[in-house]
Structure formats: C-alpha cells, structure tokens
Amino acid sequence: MVYTFPYDRRKLSVFAVLSVVGTAAAAALFLLVFVREGEAAQVVLDTTAADMGTASAGLFGILLFGGLAITAARFLLRAGPVLTIDEHGILDRRWGRRIPWAQVRAVQARGRGIAATFALAVDRPERFDSRPLWRRVACFPLGLRRNRGREVTLPVGALACRSEDVALAIEACGGVPVQRRLPAVRAIGAAR
Secondary structure (H helix, E strand, O other): OOEEEOEOHHHHHHHHHHHHHHHHHHHHHHHHHHHOOHHHHHHHHHHHOOOHHHHHHHHHHHHHHHHHHHHHHHHHHOOOOOEEEEOOEEEEOOOOEEEEHHHEEEEEEEOOHHHOEEEEEEOOHHHHOOOOHHHHHHOOOOOHHHHOOOEEEEEOOOEOOOHHHHHHHHHHHHOOOEEEOOOOOOOOOOOO
16 A cells, blocks of 8 residues: 655645745845834834844844745645555655665654654665765764764654654655654653
8 A cells, every 4th residue: 555645735835935934034124234224224223223233133033034934835736645665665755765664664753743753764775865975974963963863863744744654654654663753752740
C-alpha cells in the first residue's frame, strides 16, 4: 500500500502572509529611518531614538522575512505529494532521495503540531543528506552531529495530515515500530 502526504496549503498560506507582513513592517522601519522626511518620520525619530542600529534591524528583518516568504511561496507552488511511504521505503521529495526500510533501524516521533518530526535512525545518514556542501557545513552543529551522526530528521508539521497518520503509515509499510515521546508531566506539588 502507498501512503502520500501533500503540504497543507492553509498552514503555508498563513506562514506566507505573516512573512509578507513582517517584510513590509521591516521595510517601513528601514525606510522611515533613511528617508527622514515628513511628519511621520520625525515622530518615529523623536520617540524611538532611531539610528543606524534601527536601520540595520530593519534591513535584517527584510532579509529574514523576505527569505521566509520566498520559501513559503516555493512550497505553496509545489504540486503533488511531498512525502510518500510504501513497501520500498520513505521518499521525501524535499530530499529527493528514498530511504529503504533495510537502512532504517528505529523511528521516534518528536514534537507536536507544526514542530512535529520523526527521527529515523539509519546506518549511514550522510547518504540521505542531499543538501549542498555549504549548507551541510553551516548547519553541522544543528544537524547530524547533535544525534551522533545516526539520525535523519523527517519534518511533518507542514503536511496535510496528523503526525499519527505518518506513524501508522511507517508501521504499516515498514514494520518498524514508532517510539512516541510522551510530554513530561510534572506531578502536582512536586518540588521545583
């Protein structure tokens, strides 16, 4: 049986709109500091003590939110399923590579909602890392090194499904049980 999971257009639309609003706000801040004309600019300059640091923050916001908006638009324009799980393995079109079930040793569900991911313990994770070299080097402290080089992360928060649906598909097709992390619950009256 084949399970396919596309992007959730609603989640990506909200993300894109918020990114565009953030870009516009940062651009307005940047322009108000540099234009310095008109009553609105004078009020901002007088009340906030805006200077080159404010302009730098505005420029940083333009780059950050603009990049996020471009990424969201790219994902919105992608047609078809993003994640396919079948008897051969897991195909994530964001990576462009298939992870065969023979390589998967364990699967662990992590996070909830938009932050939901699956950690796949595989034999040689570098084989499944399709990022360019510069990105692998830049993200090294955050990526495979954190997990001792044995995990590949499969983000599912932006997909049009629940993480439980992906877990059931993994168990049905691969026969690999998915370990579910339970959120830590503090006992009532426990010492802090």
